[in-house]
Amino acid sequence: MGGDQNIVFNSDAELQTKEESEIREPKMYRVILHNDHYTTMEFVVEILVNIFAKPSQEATRIMLDVHRRGSGECGVFSRDIARTKVSQVHALARQHEFPLRCSYEEA
DSSP: OOOOOOOOOOOHHHHHHHHHHHOOOOOEEEEEEEOOSSSOHHHHHHHHHHTTOOOHHHHHHHHHHHHHHSEEEEEEEEHHHHHHHHHHHHHHHHHTTOOOEEEEEEO
């Protein structure tokens, strides 16, 4: 068999420090509904209740933010979940023939 192999063992402290530095919290993304002049307020509340699991009262408050301020935050999620929720909103809006826009941005 060939030559000698050098094996270096790190101390537990070095190993732990390396593992901690490699683990990072995932970036979070805020999902936002945007106002338009065609989507009904009731449909926006339905979206907030069914896709974002908001209680009716909170859904109504967010819907009013969308209506009055032009946009409203639906929640903060990991990137994959935010992207999925945006896709669900767009699919349901198309199904009901509403032009509702939804987006996500880094929180």
